[in-house]
Amino acid sequence: MINITIEKRVANCYPFFLYFCQMETSEIYGIQPTLEALKSKQTIEKIFVQKNIQNDGLKEIQSIAKDNNIQLSYVPIEKLNKLSKNENHQGVFAKISPIAYVGIEELLESTLAKKENPFFIILDELTDVRNVGAIIRTAECTGVDGIITLKQGGAAINEQTVKTSTGAIFNIPICKVDHIKDALFYMDSYNIQTIAASEKTDQKIYDVNLKKASALIMGSEGKGVSKSALKMAKVKAKLPMLGSTSSLNVSVACGAILYEMVRQRIN
Template identity: 45%
Template sequence: MSKLKVIYGIHPLIEAIQSKITIRKLFFQIGWEQGANIYKKKLINLSKKNNIQIHSVSKKKFDQWKNKNHQGVFAILSPIKTYHIEDLLPIFYEKGKNPLLLILDRITDVRNFGSIIRTAVCAGVDSIIIPKKDMAMIGSDSIKTSSGALFKVPICKEKNIGKTIEYLIKSGLKIVSATEKSNKYWYDIDFSFPTALILGNEENGISRKYLELSYEKAKIPLIKGISSLNVSVACGIILYEIVRQRKNIIK
């Protein structure tokens, strides 16, 4: 735990959340919330309001700070700042961009996650959207596998990806899913419009409800009968078709 950025104590944590510092996980000592005073209740309510994951752990977890006033609570900070796409998309439009977004649906392998981020940065992706749960952790491993690219593209963490997709559609984006469940090849799709590309889970692919919201479905042919490509490889193939079509995306 010493290698991670950590905050402990009730008041410092309240201040951190109110200051919009990105907290990955919050840990309470087992039984901590019993008989909670006004400040404990405030911390619990702030955590829930900001969709921060809360975990109850044993007293041993706090032994490293036994000489500190940890008050039975600590939090691990995210190494990067995360955003909401509703705040970023208007800025992209105001700057005259033709937005290119990437939506990752439950990508759990940290190496795939890092590789996707690195490719996305190289291909000029404006932002990457990920779910708050069921997703590879943003940490030292993902930073390493992305070769530091994680710091070069805004990451949006969204509680409800379905509603986020609906917002993007209303905002003028074409939703394209990378899936073998299509008769249309990736190079036959027009990517000149504002686009959000969805990549799915390594085992189950893209959620059905997201496929149903998609305007287009992009298929990559598999000549020798392999069931699917590695998700980071598929990402690179489709993103660079977008780069080819949008010749002005990289200058």
């Protein structure tokens, strides 16, 4: 008999956001529960599979995951034992996202149907979930119309992201793409200005027209916007740095730029 256990954790939100935090994040282990989650189209963030073992159930899980571009990570049994707290994981452990994602075409079509000059944020390989949560919080407060991030290579959307966003994540569409260039191609096709936040330019953000339909690209904590995204971006802009410190935290920098967008649009 297979022992099936599903552990659910509710995000630890502030009291006035409890209404938005009824959605739970789940960690699932065992072959049959994971297959059922995949077949029912649950939004799975990542699947951990034990190294060096194979059976029909694990092969089916891996096949479905690859067909749906779900991240697979092959790990030793010790890692799975730790994730599942030594329960009977059968060589597989999955993390289900606390939110549902929208497709990029759906996001752009639905937004442009309601709004002439939307504003989006593209997160280029950010890895810190707290930075992502803080950006989502500020984005929602400033009227951003959607966040675009990577399916793989970026921070997971998990309970820590929900907590840091203080529930704002439930009020703004989140989209995942295979590659940042995919998002930039879509932006170009919809005539949306793409702006890379980068120190590798002389142009200040205050000189950029943020009243236009725009997508702001924020780069990773260590490397900034990737070379390929910098090359494709229509505009490069920076915040002036007047002290001896060379850079801002990415979520702080994003907030400063978003409030310049608000200032321009209010005026």
